[in-house]
Amino acid sequence: MREEIKIRLLQNLLEEVTKKYDSILYLKEQKLKDTYLMAIKDELTGLYNRYYLKDYLAKLIEKLKRNQNNKLFLIFIDLDNFKLINDTYGHNKGDNVLKEVAEILTVNFRKYDVISRYGGDEFIVLLESNEHPTKKINALRQKIEENFKEFNLSFSYGISIFPDDIEDINMETQEIIKQLIEIADKRMYEDKTKREKVI
Amino acid sequence: MKTQVFKSQEKTLPFALENIKNQIDKNFDSYDFLIFAISPDYPYIDINYYIKKVFNTEKYLGFHAIHSFCDTEIVEGISVAVIKFERTGKVEFFYLEDIDEDDTVIKTANYFNSNPDKLHIVIGGLGNKKRFGTFIEEVSQFINYQPVNNIIGGVSSGHRDANGEVLSYQFVDSKIIKNGFVIITLSNIDFAIDIALGFKPYGVTYEIKKAKDYKLYLVDDNRNFSDITRSFMKGIDNFDIRYLWYIPIYILDDEEGYVATLRTFKKVAKDYVEFFGPIKEGQKLKLSFATPEELLKENFKIAKKVKERIEYCEILFDFSCTARQYVLEERQREEIEIYVSTLNSNLFGFFTFGEIGPDKHLKKLKFYNETSILLAMKER
Incomplete structure (x- = not known):
């Protein structure tokens, strides 16, 4: 028992x-x-942060070095007039706008595209595709402008393409990443300057 | 020191005491004091009266014990240790009647501090508002000498009577002590002690998040320990709380225990589990288990250690937890047989409701459960 x-x-x-x-x-x-x-992840927007972006970018470049059928589009987005929102309405409002922009970006890209907050009001999107995304980005810009009409918010962008923009694809992956971001950043500034002139 | 242990299991108190007196008279012309372990089945109100009437002495201490030890026998009646000094040995009694009184802790600590070179055997009750285990650990904070290796003892064991009183009383100086304790203080005595455990910890570690006195409420993740305990009882018909004595809790983070501090289950309530000793928040615990073989192996180990220290002795005391004895099942007698045969001496003792002994570093007093404390003595 x-x-x-x-x-x-x-x-x-x-x-x-x-x-x-x-x-x-x-x-x-x-x-x-x-x-x-x-x-x-970025704490405010829930998008990926720049560390993850670079890590993912490195893996993607390695993959595309072996299989060159697809292209990688690195889209550098910088918000226009965002500073004015922060200065006029305060940082809380600015944070809310950033969160909303992040939501719009998430909805308008595919699930497997990588969207990241690169800095204060800068975003980088990575697209693996054969189709140039200019049309898609312009439509997105229109949506943002409509959504934030009262703040006159918009964005400038620049796109770099792997392997098209890289002279020697066998160079160090980290160097390719650096060049792709610099090229996209430079093209974004050109777009901003051009748009400012028009305005 | 001449010593001997006698017993009687006569049904009535006067007959049992007369029976013991006859045995003593055949072996002793006189004696210095008597220690009675008395079953709570005898009417406690008559104990002082009959002891004085039969033995015509004031030099005695009696206490309740559901079972007592007389050499290698387990007695459900009365066991008596008879002590006759032959050289320089002396005995005194110190007692306090109510541990709930404010100054009891300090008075007790002062008594120990005034007698650091003597041996103190403490016999306490369960306690009323303040439990005896909590009291002992409070006294320990005020002991100002080291090593504290001269205080041991146990809690009288008894059962609840028809009036709801738990009979774990002491009898001294014509008094019935219901909520206090008695200390037998011996001078000019050489002694050795050790504490047997034998339980091993198993499974995962819990951290105690909410506890008070002897009650454990919550463990990590705010889980009710009562729910956990009830899960151990699953599938066992006619559950008896004593079944949980096979798996006492094993306090892990108390590194100061002479052996690990175990706690025996007393009651499983809706919101808490009550044990036979203090539980503190922040302590970590595991469950434990032992077979009778493991417990007896530990008894043998400490018996050998005590023998090495004292060489020969004139009497042994065994304060053995009631729960430990339950776990030993039909091998209960083997514990005292091991002690008696290893140390070749008479043995007196009883089933306790908690044991008192030193900590590992001999700096403090600890309150133990499910141990057997062995004391070997000889007169200087």
């Missing part, structure tokens, strides 16, 4: 230990996941 009770007690103890062990493992996994997300 006592032996049966002891066996049952130990079975119950083992069950509790298993449950507790599973719960510890689950919590650890959750914590790892949360830590990973905190490391790769």
